[in-house]
Amino acid sequence: MLLRPGQLTLDELQAIHAGGHRLMLDPLALPAVQASAAVVQRAAAGDAAVYGVNTGFGKLASTRIGAEDLATLQRNLIRSHSVGVGAPLDPPVVRLMLALKAASLGRGFSGVRPEVIDALLAVHNAGLVPWIPAQGSVGASGDLAPLSHMTLALMGEGEFNVDGARVPAGPLLREHGIAPLELAAKEGLALINGTQTSTALALHALLSFEPVLESALVIGALTVDAARGSDGPFDPRIHALRGQPGQIDVAQHYRHLLAGSAIRASHSENDDRVQDPYCLRCQPQVVGAALDQLRHAALVLVREANAVTDNPLVFPEDGAMLSGGNFHAEPVALAADAMACAIAEVGAISERRIAMLIDAGVSRLPPFLTADAGLNSGFMIAHVTAAALASENKSLAHPASVDSLPTSANQEDHVSMATFAARRLQPMIANVAHILGIEWLAAAQGVGFLRPLTSSEPLEQAIALLRRRCPSVDVDRHLAPDLEAAAAMVRDGVLSPLLRGLPDVPALWVPA
Incomplete structure (x- = not known):
């Protein structure tokens, strides 16, 4: 795959996230990279103080560094900033980090040599995954700690994640014929300044949630039939009057999913x-x-994936090196917070549908979806599990971006918390997948009580897919394995083909 700095699409990011692609920097990017590197090399050889080239960092920016120590300065920066803690980032996130950093540096405004980009792509293409602890970034001055761990592995001093084991980087690089990266002036700073970790985490969540959201539409439609609900609220005239595009598209999906249902006619x-x-x-x-x-989050994240976010930035046309704040990840933080609310709401309304299905007074189905209520509890406590997960997501959805703790002796006095804002999305997605799995089981159980009436063709397929692994609950049994199996099918996108195969319906994701 040709990596075109500044031109990455959501489809390309999804392919990188999935893995299995070799990346090559677009040769057209090389002249700009070389020109900006030449500016930094001239600055390193000069007498003027230039932040990140011959000075300390952060609060130590006024400390001058001698020419003989410039390489050591960059190495020490990486070593001192590799202070992350916690479990390692997932391989898809790390693949995106490597690619996004290469693409950002490839724009030619960071002052690094082509060899730096080559090292990032060599590690990616070898299938190597730097061991990067997930915690320790506040999302400003760049994702310093996680990007430092990534860079330390490129230098041969860090570690790689090999099937969950921490393996020293040096021998593994040698095994793959990759020379350890030797940093020149500004290159360490360029590698760790930036939003590539928080952006990769947010993209990971966006792409992971897509099959879950598709499942939510199919399962929600199935619940409409199980409860013998009306399809009148999905009439396109209602939604056209409001004009909200997501609402219009979702209503269209429901109309197509419910078309041809004998249960609809019965209602x-x-x-x-x-x-x-x-x-x-x-x-x-x-x-x-x-x-x-x-x-909207997808649009923001694709822009950020194509952005130059280190500091200072190099402008070869006039040799300027300008200090700014592109490393501040507020756009990612706010997008991730909006994603958190959206993810939580998909789970919240699913939990309400489960509660409705087990309430005989509303659904007109047997109490708790069991034919012999009292002797059997049916889905009574499965709903409690869904309620617990929905409540947990309410806490996790609290915005991270509104919290800021000053760091670096108050030099970095407002931070975005974007890295956590994006990282907490994965447990939220897992919770929603479990809630939807429970609803899927409950809705299929409900339709079973309406036989011989049948639902629409795609919804009958949804029931058949579920029944391959989870039989009907005729009497009480151990339900936890069924809940896990249904949630796994939701996460894996088993229902996605039913939605994508509908005629004349819009794509769920609008390509950015």
């Missing part, structure tokens, strides 16, 4: 209910709003 003929609960009726409004937030 229109025999049901005296005037309006359905919000958890059924307002699905386009709620999930559509979440979709709009996720689409």
